[in-house]
Amino acid sequence: MIKMYGIKNCDTIKKARQFLEAQGVDFEFIDFRQTPIDRQTLQSFIDGVGWDKLINKRSTTYRNLSDGEKQNITSELTLKNPTLIKRPVLVTKQGVSVGFDKAFYQRLA
Numbered sequence: 001m002i003k004m005y006g007i008k009n010c011d012t013i014k015k016a017r018q019f020l021e022a023q024g025v026d027f028e029f030i031d032f033r034q035t036p037i038d039r040q041t042l043q044s045f046i047d048g049v050g051w052d053k054l055i056n057k058r059s060t061t062y063r064n065l066s067d068g069e070k071q072n073i074t075s076e077l078t079l080k081n082p083t084l085i086k087r088p089v090l091v092t093k094q095g096v097s098v099g100f101d102k103a104f105y106q107r108l109a
Contacts, residue, residue: 005087007033015100025108048091059086
């Protein structure tokens with residue numbers, strides 16, 4: 001089962017969800033504001049793509065961090081501020097991906 005993590009009002013999430021639905025791809029959407037992710041799930045994201053790809057450095061949340069926090073992103077900080085995570089996070093049998101990549105999503109159909 002494919003799982004998509006994000007927040008429902010994110011424009012990229014909306015685009016990704018619409019694309020998968022139009023392709024007839026069955027997936028579960030998890031809004032991490034309503035259903036916070038746990039440390040194990042976060043670690044699976046980190047293991048899958050690494051911190052550099054996982055953290056959305058263009059987000060308002062990231063920009064509001066102190067310079068010290070930006071230099072030392074931790075699991076605790078990310079769990080407390082899940083909007084630091086680049087969206088969507090897609091978990092498939094092929095692994096973890098972040099962001100909306102149309103070519104990758106087409107291969108799921």
